[in-house]
Amino acid sequence: MIIHSLDLLRQSRLSALTHNRANHRLRMRVQYGRSIQPALVRADVREWHSPSHRTRYFELENSLIKLYHCMSARSFRPLWMLEELNIPYELVILPFPPRAHDRSYLNDNPLGTIPLMIDGDTRMTESVAICQYLCARQGSTPLQVSAEETAFGSYLNYLHFGEATLTFPQTLVLRYAYFETPERRQPSVAKDYTTWFLARLKTLETLLTQDDYISANRFTAADISVGYALMLATHLQLEDRFTPAVATYWQRLQRRPAYQQALKVQKEAARNQGISEVPSPDLRPA
Numbered sequence: 001m002i003i004h005s006l007d008l009l010r011q012s013r014l015s016a017l018t019h020n021r022a023n024h025r026l027r028m029r030v031q032y033g034r035s036i037q038p039a040l041v042r043a044d045v046r047e048w049h050s051p052s053h054r055t056r057y058f059e060l061e062n063s064l065i066k067l068y069h070c071m072s073a074r075s076f077r078p079l080w081m082l083e084e085l086n087i088p089y090e091l092v093i094l095p096f097p098p099r100a101h102d103r104s105y106l107n108d109n110p111l112g113t114i115p116l117m118i119d120g121d122t123r124m125t126e127s128v129a130i131c132q133y134l135c136a137r138q139g140s141t142p143l144q145v146s147a148e149e150t151a152f153g154s155y156l157n158y159l160h161f162g163e164a165t166l167t168f169p170q171t172l173v174l175r176y177a178y179f180e181t182p183e184r185r186q187p188s189v190a191k192d193y194t195t196w197f198l199a200r201l202k203t204l205e206t207l208l209t210q211d212d213y214i215s216a217n218r219f220t221a222a223d224i225s226v227g228y229a230l231m232l233a234t235h236l237q238l239e240d241r242f243t244p245a246v247a248t249y250w251q252r253l254q255r256r257p258a259y260q261q262a263l264k265v266q267k268e269a270a271r272n273q274g275i276s277e278v279p280s281p282d283l284r285p286a
């Protein structure tokens with residue numbers, strides 16, 4: 001949920017604690033789902049009822065998780081996770097790659113990569129670790145598997161498998177088939193890593209023939225981790241090569257309301273922030 005969208009603010013439960021008329025600031029309590037957060041909202045209350053003044057007049061300070069994101073890049077994992085957990089957040093969309101198109105981002109994250117998530121003094125740049133963090137921060141949620149459960153090991157394994165084993169080879173395909181300039185492209189590298197990715201993906205077939213989800217017989221953060229790898233593969237036109245149970249699983253994940261909401265939110269945020277809505281994996285250098 002983007003809390004600074006007026007429509008969504010209306011859907012959440014807000015109670016104004018103080019209203020400073022001099023600077024139009026409202027101190028509010030924001031309740032969405034189970035989480036309650038005090039927030040300072042800069043709002044021109046004269047525009048409160050005007051939908052056309054949506055984002056400009058609402059700037060939550062100090063209290064919201066801030067997620068830096070590029071369209072459909074790995075930061076989609078924490079975005080999807082935030083939606084599943086119903087945690088309020090602020091979404092900042094950057095043009096891809098930020099190191100080339102928004103150099104000021106290097107001040108926030110010298111790596112130049114996304115995601116970057118800021119939660120108070122906590123700053124994190126690994127998409128899967130952020131998902132794990134968000135679950136732990138929530139306390140009790142079925143979206144994580146606890147150390148007391150027998151599936152704990154398999155949960156951790158697939159949480160990391162999604163990034164280290166399934167996403168990494170695809171980034172080489174992206175780079176050497178599409179992102180590099182024509183003279184630096186390496187079709188044989190792209191072909192080899194496509195084969196590598198598909199071979200690793202096949203190992204999920206038996207598991208997903210028996211179970212609807214990757215671990216613990218329920219949807220968890222591990223499904224978000226693996227799900228993003230499947231989303232990326234779809235952008236690489238590899239969906240037709242998914243084995244049957246993997247293909248059914250991917251359809252199942254895409255039906256989740258939080259997944260669909262994350263897609264919608266990133267699109268709206270890109271539009272509101274003047275950033276291209278083209279998914280990052282679909283970009284091609286001129």
Ligand SMILES: N[C@@H](CCC(=O)N[C@@H](CS)C(=O)NCC(=O)O)C(=O)O
Binds near residue numbers: 075113
């Ligand atoms: N292992 C990290 C990888 C982060 C990463 O490399 N993100 C890519 C986008 S998917 C990026 O920011 N690339 C731009 C660049 O390297 O300049 C994660 O899972 O978050």
